[in-house]
Amino acid sequence: xxxxxxxxxxxxxxxxxxxxxxxxxxxxxxxxxxxxxxxxxxxxxxxxxxxxxxxxxxxxxxxxxxxxxxxxxxxxxxxxxxxxxxxxxxxxxxxxxxxxxxxxxxxxxxxxxxxxxxxxxxxxxxxxxxxxxxxxxxxxxxxxxxxxxxxxxxxxxxxxxxxxxxxxxxxxxxxxxxxxxxxxxxxxxxxxxxxxxxxxxxxxxxxxxxxxxxxxxxxxxxxxxxxxxxxxxxxxxxxxxxxxxxxxxxxxxxxxxxxxxxxxxxxxxxxxxxxxxxxxxxxxxxxxxxxxxxxxxxxxxxxxxxxxxxxxxxxxxxxxxxxxxxxxxxxxxxxxxxxxxxxxxxxxxxxxxxxxxxxxxxxxxxxxxxxxxxxxxxxxxxxxxxxxxxxxxxxxxxxxxxxxxxxxxxxxxxxxxxxxxx
Amino acid sequence: xxxxxxxxxxxxxxxxxxxxxxxxxxxxxxxxxxxxxxxxxxxxxxxxxxxxxxxxxxxxxxxxxxxxxxxxxxxxxxxxxxxxxxxxxxxxxxxxxxxxxxxxxxxxxxxxxxxxxxxxxxxxxxxxxxxxxxxxxxxxxxxxxxxxxxxxxxxxxxxxxxxxxxxxxxxxxxxxxxxxxxxxxxxxxxxxxxxxxxxxxxxxxxxxxxxxxxxxxxxxxxxxxxxxxxxxxxxxxxxxxxxxxxxxxxxxxxxxxxxxxxxxxxxxxxxxxxxxxxxxxxxxxxxxxxxxxxxxxxxxxxxxxxxxxxxxxxxxxxxxxxxxxxxxxxxxxxxxxxxxxxxxxxxxxxxxxxxxxxxxxxxxxxxxxxxxxxxxxxxxxxxxxxxxxxxxxxxxxxxxxxxxxxxxxxxxxxxxxxxxxx
Numbered sequence: 019x020x021x022x023x024x025x026x027x028x029x030x031x032x033x034x035x036x037x038x039x040x041x042x043x044x045x046x047x048x049x050x051x052x053x054x055x056x057x058x059x060x061x062x063x064x065x066x067x068x069x070x071x072x073x074x075x076x077x078x079x080x081x082x083x084x085x086x087x088x089x090x091x092x093x094x095x096x097x098x099x100x101x102x103x104x105x106x107x108x109x110x111x112x113x114x115x116x117x118x119x120x121x122x123x124x125x126x127x128x129x130x131x132x133x134x135x136x137x138x139x140x141x142x143x144x145x146x147x148x149x150x151x152x153x154x155x156x157x158x159x160x161x162x163x164x165x166x167x168x169x170x171x172x173x174x175x176x177x178x179x180x181x182x183x184x185x186x187x188x189x190x191x192x193x194x195x196x197x198x199x200x201x202x203x204x205x206x207x208x209x210x211x212x213x214x215x216x217x218x219x220x221x222x223x224x225x226x227x228x229x230x231x232x233x234x235x236x237x238x239x240x241x242x243x244x245x246x247x248x249x250x251x252x253x254x255x256x257x258x259x260x261x262x263x264x265x266x267x268x269x270x271x272x273x274x275x276x277x278x279x280x281x282x283x284x285x286x287x288x289x290x291x292x293x294x295x296x297x298x299x300x301x302x303x304x305x306x307x308x309x310x311x312x313x314x315x316x317x318x319x320x321x322x323x324x325x326x327x328x329x330x331x332x333x334x335x336x337x338x339x340x341x342x343x344x345x346x347x348x349x350x351x352x353x354x355x356x357x358x359x360x361x362x363x364x365x366x367x368x369x370x371x372x373x374x375x376x377x378x379x380x381x382x383x384x385x386x387x388x389x390x391x392x393x394x395x396x397x398x399x400x401x402x403x404x405x406x407x408x409x410x411x412x413x414x415x416x417x418x419x420x421x422x423x424x425x426x427x428x429x430x431x432x433x434x435x436x437x438x439x440x
Numbered sequence: 441x442x443x444x445x446x447x448x449x450x451x452x453x454x455x456x457x458x459x460x461x462x463x464x465x466x467x468x469x470x471x472x473x474x475x476x477x478x479x480x481x482x483x484x485x486x487x488x489x490x491x492x493x494x495x496x497x498x499x500x501x502x503x504x505x506x507x508x509x510x511x512x513x514x515x516x517x518x519x520x521x522x523x524x525x526x527x528x529x530x531x532x533x534x535x536x537x538x539x540x541x542x543x544x545x546x547x548x549x550x551x552x553x554x555x556x557x558x559x560x561x562x563x564x565x566x567x568x569x570x571x572x573x574x575x576x577x578x579x580x581x582x583x584x585x586x587x588x589x590x591x592x593x594x595x596x597x598x599x600x601x602x603x604x605x606x607x608x609x610x611x612x613x614x615x616x617x618x619x620x621x622x623x624x625x626x627x628x629x630x631x632x633x634x635x636x637x638x639x640x641x642x643x644x645x646x647x648x649x650x651x652x653x654x655x656x657x658x659x660x661x662x663x664x665x666x667x668x669x670x671x672x673x674x675x676x677x678x679x680x681x682x683x684x685x686x687x688x689x690x691x692x693x694x695x696x697x698x699x700x701x702x703x704x705x706x707x708x709x710x711x712x713x714x715x716x717x718x719x720x721x722x723x724x725x726x727x728x729x730x731x732x733x734x735x736x737x738x739x740x741x742x743x744x745x746x747x748x749x750x751x752x753x754x755x756x757x758x759x760x761x762x763x764x765x766x767x768x769x770x771x772x773x774x775x776x777x778x779x780x781x782x783x784x785x786x787x788x789x790x791x792x793x794x795x796x797x798x799x800x801x802x803x804x805x806x807x808x809x810x811x812x813x814x815x816x817x818x819x820x821x822x823x824x825x826x827x828x829x830x831x832x833x834x835x836x837x838x839x840x841x842x843x844x845x846x847x848x849x850x851x852x853x854x855x856x857x858x859x860x861x862x
Contacts, residue, residue, distance in 0.1 A: 098513060414617050
């Protein structure tokens with residue numbers, strides 16, 4: 019049975035039935051899915067969830083999907099206790115919620131896409147698509163292949179090779195658009211209207227965004243049905259942060275976790291930080307920016323849900339912080355060397371921002387902190403290639419190896435450059 | 441409690457205590473770990489395993505490790521029902537055991553490395569290393585970083601960028617060696633002796649290889665505690681195939697699955713197929729080759745355990761098949777378009793070989809088949825880059841999009857090239 023009541027406008031409260039619409043007919047605000055939490059009482063429990071599959075569909079009761087058609091191995095990614103990184107940063111309880119291994123295309127986007135594609139099939143769409151900075155395109159293409167749907171992915175012209183090939187391999191129609199994500203997104207809105215396709219993050223947005231809640235549900239369940247005091251989240255279009263916050267609030271409403279007033283924090287690249295700027299100014303107006311950062315996957319200058327990210331951060335008592343490209347790269351390397359996780363610049367941004375939030379005292383070092391890692395470094399090899407020079411080649415001879423070893427040891431007796439945040 | 445009895449030579453049966461040795465002191469044969477299966481009776485059960493963690497350590501009773509120090513999120517990867525691929529190939533029951541998403545470096549090597557690194561720490565080693573075609577280097581570097589060990593990875597000089605950066609990011613000492621894997625391996629044997637390091641696939645080989653059993657355990661458990669009739673496995677050094685077979689036999693011995701006489705098959709690239717050649721000839725002599733294939737991760741011309749791979753295949757009633765570079769690439773694309781999985785050439789090899797085994801009738805189409813996918817396509821982007829031309833760039837204007845769509849539709853009304861195996 020479904021607990022979904024319908025769609026409700028986040029601004030004026032206008033209600034409408036479940037259908038492929040996203041803009042309120044009364045006030046042009048965004049629709050959001052509304053649930054009957056009272057009916058869930060005693061039925062949606064820790065135990066009922068634990069009996070579910072080991073995927074994001076274990077939270078199906080809290081998602082707007084009747085019959086999942088894809089994502090059967092998506093989600094339920096590790097909440098990794100990050101003890102070596104914690105020591106490095108002087109933090110007591112540090113966890114990485116690691117969606118860089120999310121299945122099958124290695125980003126948090128599997129969550130929103132699995133829900134949107136399933137809903138697209140329920141609505142009877144034969145063609146799906148997206149406006150994407152790369153990860154969403156990868157995921158939409160893979161899930162569409164799985165579901166046997168026709169697929170159009172629209173991306174800015176200058177994405178990393180791994181992001182482009184990582185879509186093309188699944189056989190979608192790819193459209194590269196001169197401009198940045200915001201240009202792509204504008205065109206996709208027109209496309210959705212004109213061709214009647216399911217553009218997952220445009221006309222299926224109310225369903226799509228709900229998938230992001232599973233990231234928050236998993237943190238809570240994997241942390242032993244409690245909430246971390248501080249959750250740091252990267253902000254691009256502003257989808258995931260408000261939905262993690264909503265997930266926490268839903269679990270509190272259902273009595274599945276205690277309300278410890280969890281705080282959420284927004285991390286952005288210094289080259290594209292409209293939400294963080296608003297948070298730091300304390301003004302709820304998101305001023306659009308023209309992105310200029312290596313963190314292309316979160317380079318959205320005019321975030322669709324930026325306002326709601328702002329609202330959730332300030333309401334929760336969290337804050338925002340941004341990181342330079344240099345800080346992002348250093349954080350990518352720090353995470354790899356301490357925890358064996360290779361993330362893309364979005365993940366570097368989140369860690370770098372967390373380090374600054376800890377240094378400034380915004381996040382106390384003796385409280386529980388979750389860092390959201392949402393994408394994979396294998397897709398953005400360009401950003402570290404210059405940082406990791408290939409070692410020279412030797413012949414397969416012991417004398418050559420001995421010599422190289424001696425060289426290495428000499429080099430290492432020199433003082434090493436200090437790690438970020440050390 | 442541990443069920444490990446000690447090490448036993450696979451050739452002469454000589455026994456010795458658990459220690460960092462790999463070559464029999466009596467006959468120079470390879471040591472293997474021996475267990476007390478009788479003592480496991482009634483203690484190692486389906487239920488005891490199900491109570492374990494959701495990682496390869498759920499099979500700890502059947503592994504030679506007392507205290508795992510890494511790999512807490514490794515293993516327990518999807519056994520994915522591959523219905524769209526099955527339809528394409530005309531097979532009734534087809535599954536992909538998908539280690540392309542294994543954590544944290546996206547190959548089956550996490551299994552062997554998690555066991556070897558844990559054992560290295562038990563033995564008191566401070567430095568670990570490996571001879572690798574790339575995936576093993578990635579995994580060893582990441583797990584060593586996690587465990588805080590010094591790490592040397594030795595690789596052939598000409599690996600794919602993703603494999604090289606995918607090690608360097610974790611901060612090991614990397615040594616690139618002029619030559620192929622077999623040259624690297626010879627040097628590593630000398631290094632292990634001279635420096636007393638734990639080279640995971642040389643002097644820790646008896647422990648390392650046991651980790652590969654978990655791939656087989658998982659297939660059985662995830663298939664509902666039964667064995668597939670046919671399991672197709674890529675062969676490089678010959679580690680994983682005999683250990684999948686051993687895993688199946690151990691589960692039969694313990695009464696956890698029924699003995700349905702499971703058959704195992706070896707898949708190799710045509711440019712490096714010493715084991716498949718021996719199987720097809722029916723002669724148990726593995727003639728070394730000089731590899732020449734795009735499937736670099738399995739390009740091992742003189743496989744350490746090739747003889748045992750041969751033995752298990754023939755004993756089980758399986759067979760061997762090899763695939764050309766063209767067939768490998770076509771299979772990579774077929775898997776992506778039908779199942780949303782992007783694998784590296786080793787996976788393409790296994791699927792291409794499976795298709796040929798089905799076409800020749802060696803594997804009946806109405807029986808259960810598992811294809812072993814062991815590595816990730818994001819690491820070997822080079823092999824598909826020329827196959828996936830970037831689409832041209834358009835301006836963010838509806839007229840340009842309409843035109844592109846029309847072009848695409850015209851192109852698609854032309855007959856599409858047939859899929860492999862269709």
